[in-house]
Amino acid sequence: MDTIFALASAQGKAGVAVIRLSGSHAHSTAASLTGSPLPFRGMRVRSLYAADGARLDDGLVLTFQAPASFTGEDVAELQIHGSTASVNAVMRCLSDMDGLRLAEPGEFTRRALENGKMDLTQVEGLADLIDAETEAQRKQAQTILAGDLGVFAERWRRDLIRAASLLEAVIDFADEDVPTDVTPEVKSLVTGVMADLQREADGVQIAERIRTGFEVAIVGLPNAGKSTLLNAMAGREAAITSEYAGTTRDVIEVRMDLAGLPVTLLDTAGLRETEDRVESLGIELARKRADSADLRVFLTDDPKDLGVQMMNGDIQVLPKSDLRDPSEGGISGKTGQGIDQLISQISDVLSTRTTSSGIATRERHRVALIKSRESLSSAMAVLESGPDLYDIAAEELRTAIRALETLVGRIGVEDLLDEIFSSFCLGK
Incomplete structure (x- = not known):
């Protein structure tokens, strides 16, 4: 070489x-x-x-x-x-x-x-560490780079190999009396692995958000002060502001670090009915981005006026507090009132969600975990039919093992490698 x-x-x-x-x-x-x-x-x-x-x-x-x-x-x-x-x-x-x-x-x-110095998940962790911009991203990448996911995968693989070997022993000695019923141990091993796989698969969405960033959309009526609020939170003039309704017609994005989490703030077009074709396109895009965002900040007196459904964790704040009675509270991008509290609210909501994240961080990981779990579920169903179908159950276990091997890069990932390494610099 x-x-x-x-x-x-x-x-x-x-x-x-x-x-x-x-x-x-x-x-x-x-x-x-x-x-x-x-x-x-x-x-x-x-x-x-x-x-x-x-x-x-x-x-x-x-x-x-x-x-x-x-x-x-x-x-x-x-x-x-x-x-x-x-x-x-x-x-x-x-x-x-x-x-x-x-x-x-x-x-x-x-x-x-x-040369066996790293597995594929560690390679991905290294790529994530190089790209890390926030503390949460750094910690997550370090966990993957340290090989934690590979350790879990090896433990699951070892348990499944043990389960498969027990079934194959029964198959090999089918004409003889096997002194011990292996089914309880096999079920125990498979059930434990299935629970772990489901937990990690469920945590991928949040873990991937930590890696790629959360999206927080600011929605409201035209001239509610969304762009002014975005600029105040960003600490710079990221969006054009004016007294004319409909100024924002595209989605303005600002990348921020909130409590160590990567967050992209979205300033969307004011939501209203309009005959202006260009503005209506901006409003349609605003609704789509708001629907897909991880969190929405409703800058309005009444969320029902916006036609966007409030979800669990969404935040409502009253706009333009500088023009209101002080007792009403609210927020103002112009004076800065309520900005710190809003940032703290957003950070708390997103930080709470990250507690459900696992150590699997990519859609590729989730697919491998789910594929393995599906094979294990099939194996458990076959086991109920008794020893006559143990050969089918053993094959399902081997399929589950192969899915875990793709997770750490032992098999079937050649096409993926070129894509991963193309993002690395020459010295890595």
């Missing part, structure tokens, strides 16, 4: 830049750059030289011996000064060496997967 290299740190000027090499020539390449031997595992401060002897830079050279490395191969990392010129000089030198090539996006991580 080729020895690959890439800049593992961010592009641009920095205090330190990291260039990573992986493959059978990683150590010898690093040694040739320094002009001196390097340990199989360790770190040394060295000067780096081009093939003609010109000094490139000074840096820290780290070496890792297979299989005790990120990729499972021999790895070397060059930590040099982070100037664009220094990085380009070293990268040109590596490009001119035989047996080396520039890594493809995600190729280091792909080699880690292929």
Whole structure:
């Protein structure tokens, strides 16, 4: 396999830049750059030289011996000064060496997967960690990267293999008296796994929201102050405001971090009947986005005026409190009254929902979990028919096991890998 290299740190000027090499020539390449031997595992401060002897830079050279490395191969990392010129000089030198090539996006991580250093869920966790913008996203990604979902999947797989082996023992000795009825143990194992699979599948929707972000739609009549409220919550002029009704005709989106959760605020068109074709399209879009949002803020005196159904957890606030009697309360994007309380309300509602999230975070995970559970449900139904159909039950258990193996990337995920790794940077 080729020895690959890439800049593992961010592009641009920095205090330190990291260039990573992986493959059978990683150590010898690093040694040739320094002009001196390097340990199989360790770190040394060295000067780096081009093939003609010109000094490139000074840096820290780290070496890792297979299989005790990120990729499972021999790895070397060059930590040099982070100037664009220094990085380009070293990268040109590596490009001119035989047996080396520039890594493809995600190729280091792909080699880690292929060499058994990570499972597929951990790869996804690493991608999520790189993209994490909020504390909740960081914690969730760290959980997946640590391999927690893979640990659960292996435990479920082990229990199902045990259940299948018990059934197959009965099948193998069908002509003999089997001293123990295995059905109770098989049912106990399968029932336990089924409960775990259902719990994790149920938590995927919320976990995926933590990963991709919650949507909170602000809905109200025209000129209720929705855009002004959005701007006040965002702390910037994200939406155009005016005294004319119908100013907002598209959905304005603002990404925010609320209590560590990723939230996209949606400023929607004022909801009313209109003959204006363009405005009516905006109102139709507003209703659709409001219906699909995770949470709606009704900026109105009476939610019934808007034609959008309030759901559990939705929030109603009175608009333009600056024009009201102080005893009425309400909210004002112009004066800031009630803004902090509204943000706190939204955060509390969404934080409460996250308590039901599991460690499975993607629709792919949910599909694998449900497929496995469906096979287990079929197996349980067949078990009721007695030992004569144990072979069918065992096959259903094997189908469930294969679904769990797709979850962690053991089988059937080749088409998925290219899509996942295409989102990685070159140095990952």
